[in-house]
Amino acid sequence: MPVEVKDVGMASRKFVTRGQAAGGDYTEGVRGSGQRWQANASASAENYNAGVQQAITRGSFAKGVNEAGGGKYEQKATTLGAQRFPQGIAQAGPAWAEGTGPYLDTIRGLNLPPRRPRGDPANYLRNQAIGEALRRRKVGG
Secondary structure: OOOOOOOHHHHHHHHHHHHHOOHHHHHHHHOOOHHHHHHHHHHOHHHHHHHHHHHHHHOHHHHHHHHHHHHHHHHHHHHHHHHHHHHHHHHHHHHHHHHHHHHHHHHHOOOOOOOOOOOOHHHHHHHHHHHHHHHHHHHOO
16 A cells, blocks of 8 residues: 655645744754753764764765755855845854954964065965964864
């Protein structure tokens, strides 16, 4: 006996309608769950690593990119992405400053080799000093 399923159009409309109405439920479900999320996410690091390795073995990333195609990327980026980008940037300002500040402080604290004439290979030492300092800041050592 065949399995009866809803028409994809009907199911899609229901998904969108119910999802749009569920903002309050979403907020309520998330509120107060941060510590539980952190504990469970931390405890699942081994599973995450195993899943990523399996995905690498299967070539899932490239398959997914190729399946979606460049057209989907452009369509979503120019419509949905363009609508959300300004608000996201505005809301991210304080977190960006908190995350970027230590790296700017690292650069500010450097004593770089003197600037040489344009084109002098010794000028690359200035970039190298910044790159090495930023890497140490990120990973330690």
